[in-house]
Amino acid sequence: MRPMTTPPLDDRLTEEVLGHLGVVAPAPTTDLLDALVTAYTRRVPWESASRIARRARTAETTDCPRWPEEFWRQTFRQGTGGTCFESNYAFFSLLRALGYEGYLTINDMGAQIGCHTAIVILLDGQQWLVDVGMPIYLPLPFGPASTEPRRTPFHTYTVRPDGPGRYQVERAPHPNPNCFTLHDRPIPDATYRAATTADYEPTGYFNDRAIITKVIGDEIWRFNGVVPPLLESFVYGGRADQLLNGDYADAVASRFGIDAEIVRAALRLTGVE
Numbered sequence: 001m002r003p004m005t006t007p008p009l010d011d012r013l014t015e016e017v018l019g020h021l022g023v024v025a026p027a028p029t030t031d032l033l034d035a036l037v038t039a040y041t042r043r044v045p046w047e048s049a050s051r052i053a054r055r056a057r058t059a060e061t062t063d064c065p066r067w068p069e070e071f072w073r074q075t076f077r078q079g080t081g082g083t084c085f086e087s088n089y090a091f092f093s094l095l096r097a098l099g100y101e102g103y104l105t106i107n108d109m110g111a112q113i114g115c116h117t118a119i120v121i122l123l124d125g126q127q128w129l130v131d132v133g134m135p136i137y138l139p140l141p142f143g144p145a146s147t148e149p150r151r152t153p154f155h156t157y158t159v160r161p162d163g164p165g166r167y168q169v170e171r172a173p174h175p176n177p178n179c180f181t182l183h184d185r186p187i188p189d190a191t192y193r194a195a196t197t198a199d200y201e202p203t204g205y206f207n208d209r210a211i212i213t214k215v216i217g218d219e220i221w222r223f224n225g226v227v228p229p230l231l232e233s234f235v236y237g238g239r240a241d242q243l244l245n246g247d248y249a250d251a252v253a254s255r256f257g258i259d260a261e262i263v264r265a266a267l268r269l270t271g272v273e
Helices: 011-021 030-043 049-057 068-078 084-097 189-198 248-256 260-269
Strands: 101-109 112-123 126-130 140-142 156-161 166-172 178-183 212-216 219-223 230-235 238-243
Touching (some): 011 030, 011 084, 030 112, 030 212, 049 260, 084 101, 084 189, 101 189, 112 178, 112 189, 140 156, 212 248, 219 248, 230 248, 248 260
Antiparallel strands (some): 101 112, 101 178, 112 126, 156 166, 166 178, 212 219, 230 238
16 A cells, blocks of 8 residues: 555544544544444535535635535534545545544546545455445445445445456445445545545536435435425435425525525525525
8 A cells, every 4th residue: 555645634623523523532443433434424414515605706726625624624613514525535534633544546436437536444454445425324344355245224335346456336225226436546645636626627526516415313314406406315225305495595504404605605506596
């Protein structure tokens, strides 16, 4: 493995993040890794609203990315999260601060190349796929000869070998069982940061649709960001839809705990008001 170049969070911010997640962190273990992913998906949303709002008020693309310090501070203040590039980077910086070893990857989704990121953690001789940027709801063990599935409260996942350094990440039950193609190769920090910046360009992803996903209670909840606006909830193999009425921004902000003005700006910019 190449030397890790992604900087860890400083000690003070690490303690604040752990407090926000409600996790006590002893030495790095698989149990702690499970706890961190579980807490993250319940406290920090996957969402594109904050990046849409930020892109609109930021003149230079190079100033758009929220690096870990700013990412976590905005999470504390306004309940935001992010999409895969920023959220996995911020989460990996936390893991680095807690003593985990690993690296960031950039991966494909079908014909879309280099569109999704994930973390690989090396622990006790095992590789673990960690991805709060989809999210995947628990770390997944994987390797060249391993296809052992892991069940989470929402899906059962399998990381299936598909050639040297290549894996198919799959879930069931789900209408689209293939999550993404994992390319198991470390991405240097500078390369990852450049890709994160480029994701704010017009060719980037989720710049034109406000989507929000978060575990609330025992269900996955999602705002779909289309017209008519829907709140969707998911349990293992099931789905229910709830049509929104009235002030969409207030309803969405209340459900997901995100600052209403960020949601309102994102909806206005994407034509959903």
